[in-house]
Amino acid sequence: MPRIDGGGRDQTIKAAFEKKAVCRRCNVEMIPKKTFFDYLGHNFHTEILCCPECGEVYIPEKLVKGRMAEVEQELEDK
Amino acid sequence: MSFLEEFEKTLACRCRQNEPPFCQAACPFHLDIKGLEEKWKKSRFNAAYRTYQNAVGFPGIVAKLCDRPCEKACIRAKIDSSVAIGLLEDATVRYAKRKTPNAYNLPSKGRKVAVIGGGLSGLGCALRLCNKKYEVTIFEAENYLGGRARSRMDAAEFDKEIENQFQFETLDRRMGERVSSLDSVLKEFEAVYVATGEKGEMFGLKPSDEGAFATTTPGVFTGGAVLGRNDMEALADGLDASLAIERYLKTGGMNEPFRKKGTLLEMNTSLIERKEAVLPAAGAYFTEEEAAQEIARCEKCSCDACMKACDLMRLHEKTPRRIWEEVYITIHPGTLSRDGTWATRLITTCDQCGLCKAVCPQHIDFGEFFLQSHRAMHNKGAMPWPFHDFWLRDMEFSSGPAKVCRRPEGVERSSYAFFPGCQLSASDARYVTKTYEWILSKQSDTAVWMTCCGAPVEWAADEKKHGEYLEKLKKEWRELGSPTVIFACPNCRKQFEQYLPDIPGVFLSEVMEEWGIERQSPESEAEFSDTYAVFDPCSSRDFPELQQSVRRLADSLGICRESLPYEGEKARCCGYGGHIGIAAPAYTKRVAYERSAESSLPYLTYCVNCRESFAGQEKDAVHFLDIIFGINGNKRHLSTVTERRQRRMEAKRWLLENCWHETVEEEVHMNLLVEKELERKLSESQILVSDMEQVIEHCEKENCGSLDPETGHVTGHLKIQNITYWAEYEKISDDSFRLWNGYSHRMNLEGE
Known part of the structure; x- marks a missing residue:
C-alpha cells in the first residue's frame, strides 16, 4: 500500500505542518490527525491538519502537488 | 481471435523491423555487418576480428578471397557507391593485434x-x-x-x-x-x-x-x-x-532447419543522403582512420520507419514488438502485483494521429491497435478516470449549455449547416460569428450547428457513449433538413467521415475557395507576416483535397507559403490529438515543442487546436480565419480553460441575439477578483474560475475552511464530481472576494 508520507522518503509531508491553520468555524488551531483517502479502489492514510472539534481539514498546495500527485500517478500506473 | 492475437499475427507476418539488412542477407556467412559497424567506427579491430572470426572461421582467407556479394547488395550502390565492406574486413585482419583463437580446456566429447x-x-x-x-x-x-x-x-x-x-x-x-x-x-x-x-x-x-x-x-x-x-x-x-x-x-535427427535466405526489408532510397566513398590513400587498403570514415557511410539499414516518425515510439524508445508485449500484459496482467499493467499510460498516450500507418511500408496501424486496447481497458474499468474526465465534462458543456443547432428564421430545410466544432469558438468567438456572417451572405439558408463532434468520447474509448452521441448527432442533422455540413475543424471532418459517412461534408476552406473570399478586414491592426509555413494538422492526413484547398486559399490571399518536413500524408500531431495532455503532460509538451521548432517561420494553421498548441509554445502562428477576418495576429496567449468556456457562451449569445433576435441572459457570477497569471496557473491543472467560485460559495455558506492567522486568507475545499478543489481566498467586502490560489487533487478524502 503506498503511503502518502512516502515511508520517510519524501519531505513534502513536512509541508503539511509548516503553516499554522485555524478552523474558521470553531476558531481552534488545527492539529495533525490520521486521515483516510481513497483513489482508484485503493485506500491509504496519512496525517494532515484537522480541526480537533469539527474535523475540518487543511491540505496545503505543496503536499497536493508533491507527494499526493506522486501517489496518484503511482496508482494510475498500477 | 481477439484483436491482440490478430495484431500479434500482423506483426509476425508483416512487420519488417527484424529483417536483416541487405548486406547481411547477401553474405553467405550472414555476417552481422551492422554489429561490426560500432566496432569499426571506434577502430576496435580486436573486437571486430572476434565477431568476424566467429562468422567466417578463417578471417585471413575470407578477407582475401570473398567476392563481396554484400557490396553489391548495399543500399548505397543505388545512391553513390557501396560501403567498402571488403576493405573493412581487410582492415580488420590487418589491424587486429589479437588473432590467436581462444583455447578452451574442455574434455573431449568422445564422439x-x-x-x-x-x-x-x-x-x-x-x-x-x-x-x-x-x-x-x-x-x-x-x-x-x-x-x-x-x-x-x-x-x-x-x-x-x-x-x-x-x-x-x-x-x-x-x-x-x-x-x-x-x-x-x-x-x-x-x-x-x-x-x-x-x-x-x-x-x-x-x-x-x-x-x-x-x-x-x-x-x-x-x-x-x-x-x-x-x-x-x-x-x-x-x-x-x-x-x-x-x-x-x-x-539422432537429420532435421537441422534450413537457414532463411534473403530479406523482406524495404528502404526508401529518396531519404538517404549522398556520402562520397573514402578512397584509400595507399590504394589497396584502408588506414585505421579511413576505415572509421568509410563505415560512417553505413545506413545501418533496418525498417524503423514507424520508430523514426511516430513521436510515441521514438520518445518512448519502443519497438513494435515491445509495444505489443507491454499492451498484452497490461490487458491480461499475469499477476496481481503492480508489475502487471505496464502500458496503461502508454495506451492513453497515442494521439490517434495515424502517422504510423502512413509511414509503414506494410501499413500496420498502431493507432487502431492502441484505440482497441484503450477500449478493452475502458470496458474492464481499468483505465484511470482522470485521463479523460476533464474533456468529457468539456464535451458535456459544448454539447449542452453552449450548443446552438438552428436553421435561420423561416427556413424549413437548410442546404448547408456550419459546424464550427467545440474549440473554434473556445479559441475566439469571432472565428465563428464572423465566419457565419460571411456564410449567410453567400448562402442565406445555412444553419448553424455548434456542438461537439464526439471526439472526446471516442478518444476516451467509451464506445457506448460514443454510439449514443452519434445517434444524437444524426437526429440533429435530420432536424436541420439533412444539410451538407461545412466543417471548420479538420478533426470534426475526420470524425464525421469515419463514423457518420452518410452525412455529406465539406471543409470551410473548400467552400471559401468555391464561393470566393478576400481579406474581409484589410485594415485590421493584427500583425501578420508575409510568409508562413503551412502546418497540416494530423486529422487532415486523409483529406488531400482539404490540404490543397487551404494552400490555394493562402495563395489567393497573397500569402507566401513554405513547406514543413512532415506535411500532407505525413502530417504530425501538434500535441492536442487524443486529449493525451492530462495523462502524459511532459510528453505532450515535448511534442508541441518539437513541432514548434520544425521551422523558424510562423505557422499557418487550419485546425484551431494546432493554433492553440503553438500559442502554448509562444510560437508565432495564425489560423487562416485570422488572416481572412483580421482577428488575431501572429502572437497570442494560450487560452485558459475559463476563457474557452466564456468564449463559447459569447459566440452562442451573439448568434442568438443577431440571427434569432433572442436575448440570452448572462450567467450570474460572484464578484471574484482573479489575476490573469493565477487564471493561467489554474488552467494548467484544468481548473475553471467557476470551480473556484463554487468552492468559495460553499465555504461562505457553511462557514467552513481554515484560516491562516498570518494572512487572514481562508482556504477551503469542495468536491465537484470526481475532483476535490481547494481555493485560498480573501473576503474583500460582503459580496466580493479575491482569489489568492487554487489547486485540486484526484484522490478522495474519506467521507466526501
Missing part, C-alpha cells in the same frame, strides 16, 4: 566425426566441431589442405591461417588418403560430412529435404563445392553443417 575432403568446406566443418571437442578426422586425397581455394591466394599465407585457427585443436589429418567407399568410414565414425569439392565423389548419396545438409543416409551430411557452391558458400556450408551434425549426434 567421432569424419570429414571427407580437406577443402574450405571440410575445414570449416572440422574447425567448428573441433572447437566443440568432437574427435574429428579429415580425409584429404592431396598432400595439402585447402583444395581449390588454396590455389587462389598465396599458399603459405593460406596454410598459416589454417594452422593459426587449428593451433589449439586436435585434428586427425589423413593426408593423401582417398576414400573409396563410405561403408568403412561409417564403421569407424558416428557421422560424416562429405565435402569432396567440385566434381568430387558423392558415394551415391542423395540430398534429403528433411533438413539442411542432410542426405538420405542417416549420419551422412554433404555440402560445399560438390553441390556446386563457390568457395565462400562452400566454407559457409561447412561451418553451418557442423550444427546439423551436432544435432544428429545429440538427437
Whole structure:
C-alpha cells in the first residue's frame, strides 16, 4: 500500500505542518490527525491538519502537488 | 481471435523491423555487418576480428578471397557507391593485434566425426566441431589442405591461417588418403560430412529435404563445392553443417532447419543522403582512420520507419514488438502485483494521429491497435478516470449549455449547416460569428450547428457513449433538413467521415475557395507576416483535397507559403490529438515543442487546436480565419480553460441575439477578483474560475475552511464530481472576494 508520507522518503509531508491553520468555524488551531483517502479502489492514510472539534481539514498546495500527485500517478500506473 | 492475437499475427507476418539488412542477407556467412559497424567506427579491430572470426572461421582467407556479394547488395550502390565492406574486413585482419583463437580446456566429447575432403568446406566443418571437442578426422586425397581455394591466394599465407585457427585443436589429418567407399568410414565414425569439392565423389548419396545438409543416409551430411557452391558458400556450408551434425549426434535427427535466405526489408532510397566513398590513400587498403570514415557511410539499414516518425515510439524508445508485449500484459496482467499493467499510460498516450500507418511500408496501424486496447481497458474499468474526465465534462458543456443547432428564421430545410466544432469558438468567438456572417451572405439558408463532434468520447474509448452521441448527432442533422455540413475543424471532418459517412461534408476552406473570399478586414491592426509555413494538422492526413484547398486559399490571399518536413500524408500531431495532455503532460509538451521548432517561420494553421498548441509554445502562428477576418495576429496567449468556456457562451449569445433576435441572459457570477497569471496557473491543472467560485460559495455558506492567522486568507475545499478543489481566498467586502490560489487533487478524502 503506498503511503502518502512516502515511508520517510519524501519531505513534502513536512509541508503539511509548516503553516499554522485555524478552523474558521470553531476558531481552534488545527492539529495533525490520521486521515483516510481513497483513489482508484485503493485506500491509504496519512496525517494532515484537522480541526480537533469539527474535523475540518487543511491540505496545503505543496503536499497536493508533491507527494499526493506522486501517489496518484503511482496508482494510475498500477 | 481477439484483436491482440490478430495484431500479434500482423506483426509476425508483416512487420519488417527484424529483417536483416541487405548486406547481411547477401553474405553467405550472414555476417552481422551492422554489429561490426560500432566496432569499426571506434577502430576496435580486436573486437571486430572476434565477431568476424566467429562468422567466417578463417578471417585471413575470407578477407582475401570473398567476392563481396554484400557490396553489391548495399543500399548505397543505388545512391553513390557501396560501403567498402571488403576493405573493412581487410582492415580488420590487418589491424587486429589479437588473432590467436581462444583455447578452451574442455574434455573431449568422445564422439567421432569424419570429414571427407580437406577443402574450405571440410575445414570449416572440422574447425567448428573441433572447437566443440568432437574427435574429428579429415580425409584429404592431396598432400595439402585447402583444395581449390588454396590455389587462389598465396599458399603459405593460406596454410598459416589454417594452422593459426587449428593451433589449439586436435585434428586427425589423413593426408593423401582417398576414400573409396563410405561403408568403412561409417564403421569407424558416428557421422560424416562429405565435402569432396567440385566434381568430387558423392558415394551415391542423395540430398534429403528433411533438413539442411542432410542426405538420405542417416549420419551422412554433404555440402560445399560438390553441390556446386563457390568457395565462400562452400566454407559457409561447412561451418553451418557442423550444427546439423551436432544435432544428429545429440538427437539422432537429420532435421537441422534450413537457414532463411534473403530479406523482406524495404528502404526508401529518396531519404538517404549522398556520402562520397573514402578512397584509400595507399590504394589497396584502408588506414585505421579511413576505415572509421568509410563505415560512417553505413545506413545501418533496418525498417524503423514507424520508430523514426511516430513521436510515441521514438520518445518512448519502443519497438513494435515491445509495444505489443507491454499492451498484452497490461490487458491480461499475469499477476496481481503492480508489475502487471505496464502500458496503461502508454495506451492513453497515442494521439490517434495515424502517422504510423502512413509511414509503414506494410501499413500496420498502431493507432487502431492502441484505440482497441484503450477500449478493452475502458470496458474492464481499468483505465484511470482522470485521463479523460476533464474533456468529457468539456464535451458535456459544448454539447449542452453552449450548443446552438438552428436553421435561420423561416427556413424549413437548410442546404448547408456550419459546424464550427467545440474549440473554434473556445479559441475566439469571432472565428465563428464572423465566419457565419460571411456564410449567410453567400448562402442565406445555412444553419448553424455548434456542438461537439464526439471526439472526446471516442478518444476516451467509451464506445457506448460514443454510439449514443452519434445517434444524437444524426437526429440533429435530420432536424436541420439533412444539410451538407461545412466543417471548420479538420478533426470534426475526420470524425464525421469515419463514423457518420452518410452525412455529406465539406471543409470551410473548400467552400471559401468555391464561393470566393478576400481579406474581409484589410485594415485590421493584427500583425501578420508575409510568409508562413503551412502546418497540416494530423486529422487532415486523409483529406488531400482539404490540404490543397487551404494552400490555394493562402495563395489567393497573397500569402507566401513554405513547406514543413512532415506535411500532407505525413502530417504530425501538434500535441492536442487524443486529449493525451492530462495523462502524459511532459510528453505532450515535448511534442508541441518539437513541432514548434520544425521551422523558424510562423505557422499557418487550419485546425484551431494546432493554433492553440503553438500559442502554448509562444510560437508565432495564425489560423487562416485570422488572416481572412483580421482577428488575431501572429502572437497570442494560450487560452485558459475559463476563457474557452466564456468564449463559447459569447459566440452562442451573439448568434442568438443577431440571427434569432433572442436575448440570452448572462450567467450570474460572484464578484471574484482573479489575476490573469493565477487564471493561467489554474488552467494548467484544468481548473475553471467557476470551480473556484463554487468552492468559495460553499465555504461562505457553511462557514467552513481554515484560516491562516498570518494572512487572514481562508482556504477551503469542495468536491465537484470526481475532483476535490481547494481555493485560498480573501473576503474583500460582503459580496466580493479575491482569489489568492487554487489547486485540486484526484484522490478522495474519506467521507466526501
